[in-house]
Amino acid sequence: MEHHANFIPWQMLAKKYQIELRIVPMNKDGDLDLTELKSLIDHKTQLLAVSHISNTIGTIHPLDEITGLAKNKKIPILIDAAQSACHFEIGVDSLNCDFITFSGHKMFGPFGVGILQVSEKYLGDMTPFNLGGGIIKDVQIGKTSFLNFPHNLDAGTPNVSGVIGLSAALKLISKIGKSDMESHLNNLTLFALDQLSQVPGIEIIGNPKKRIGIISFNLKNIHPHDIASFLNKDGIALRAGMHCTQPLLRSLGLHATARISFSIYNTEKEINKLILSLKDLIKFWS
Amino acid sequence: MKKQKLQQLYKNEILPENENPYHFQEPLEASFSIEAYNSMCGDKYTLYFDTCEGQISSVYFYGIGCALSKASISIMCKNIENLNVEDITDLSNKFILGINPEHPNNDSNKKIQMLQKLIDLDGREDCIKLGWETLKNHFENNEL
Numbered sequence A: 001m002e003h004h005a006n007f008i009p010w011q012m013l014a015k016k017y018q019i020e021l022r023i024v025p026m027n028k029d030g031d032l033d034l035t036e037l038k039s040l041i042d043h044k045t046q047l048l049a050v051s052h053i054s055n056t057i058g059t060i061h062p063l064d065e066i067t068g069l070a071k072n073k074k075i076p077i078l079i080d081a082a083q084s085a086c087h088f089e090i091g092v093d094s095l096n097c098d099f100i101t102f103s104g105h106k107m108f109g110p111f112g113v114g115i116l117q118v119s120e121k122y123l124g125d126m127t128p129f130n131l132g133g134g135i136i137k138d139v140q141i142g143k144t145s146f147l148n149f150p151h152n153l154d155a156g157t158p159n160v161s162g163v164i165g166l167s168a169a170l171k172l173i174s175k176i177g178k179s180d181m182e183s184h185l186n187n188l189t190l191f192a193l194d195q196l197s198q199v200p201g202i203e204i205i206g207n208p209k210k211r212i213g214i215i216s217f218n219l220k221n222i223h224p225h226d227i228a229s230f231l232n233k234d235g236i237a238l239r240a241g242m243h244c245t246q247p248l249l250r251s252l253g254l255h256a257t258a259r260i261s262f263s264i265y266n267t268e269k270e271i272n273k274l275i276l277s278l279k280d281l282i283k284f285w286s
Numbered sequence B: 001m002k003k004q005k006l007q008q009l010y011k012n013e014i015l016p017e018n019e020n021p022y023h024f025q026e027p028l029e030a031s032f033s034i035e036a037y038n039s040m041c042g043d044k045y046t047l048y049f050d051t052c053e054g055q056i057s058s059v060y061f062y063g064i065g066c067a068l069s070k071a072s073i074s075i076m077c078k079n080i081e082n083l084n085v086e087d088i089t090d091l092s093n094k095f096i097l098g099i100n101p102e103h104p105n106n107d108s109n110k111k112i113q114m115l116q117k118l119i120d121l122d123g124r125e126d127c128i129k130l131g132w133e134t135l136k137n138h139f140e141n142n143e144l
């Protein structure tokens, strides 16, 4: 289910330290199999990592239930909030987890900058993962001591402009208000699902219990990249491909999808335009 | 590129090639095969080669991908039969170079010229190049 960013690091760690990596399966609807999750976590489990919202299907994972299961067994939890940070209230306390990660680029911020939030409990465990200037307390020929979190995690010349940009983006978001954004996105998602289902030959990927902001689909006989090129000419930007979720696509027997995503500036009128553009393409192709 | 031009190109050049690709099947036997895979988008084809007296005598391909990558590989396959390794490397190198608008493209083959002009199709360069890059990488490093 996860973006490669929340998968490969664990796979590599598992290889390096001979850790067992357990993967929670997903059903055809695009929901995680929570019964399976229950049986996968036990006294050996050291971390549970899960996204808040799937960047390919748009599934909103039932975090209350998931974190409840892990907390019961005192397992630390990491939530990848890249897809939700813009329009959901997040925080290690409110989401009942220990680590939260998200990136600037999905919340009107610059590329290449993001945030890691760590709960009080684990602050002391956060040690440098790469080394360089800017993270030290004292350096001697024989030994080095480091600053505390978070200053010990940003070795080297920092991405100052990126951080300033992200801060401006966060201010903009709080000015607009996350709950207004969420309800706008929710309305658009429901409207788009309804409209898309009327497009002949469309396959909407997944039917999760809760979904927001993202819809993946395929059209019969027209490859997602060709869809993207044609829609692009009508002024519609959508992503085609595997969306950095190869295991997810493979589990559904897919090679690629076309994916639409919404933000606060999108409108129902634009979704109508999308539908017209898709119908036009289907007619052209046949 | 305007939508009308894109439609024209697809209608006249890409779709016919896509719907009726050259040697698009898995042959029962082949001298060797190589994989053309774009891990960023998922397009994946296998190219099957038969050799005879130092030349590629026939090429088949099979797999999954967009209309552009499929059409481009189809045209590529038609153009490399009965060539030796040197000629194939030369052709694929020239093709890839010719995609760059800074290099004048002087291939006499109309279909190849058409493919190279598709560079105006913003963001689809990898689709056009997939098969050719695979060919170049293979034949630059392997003999028949």
Ligand SMILES: Cc1ncc(COP(=O)(O)O)c(C=O)c1O
Binding pocket: A003, A005, A006, A051, A053, A054, A055, A080, A081, A082, A083, A102, A103, A104, A112, A114
């Ligand atoms: C759910 C999710 N996780 C992780 C990422 C990766 O973020 P980054 O490339 O900033 O590490 C993305 C998208 O970019 C995403 O959608």
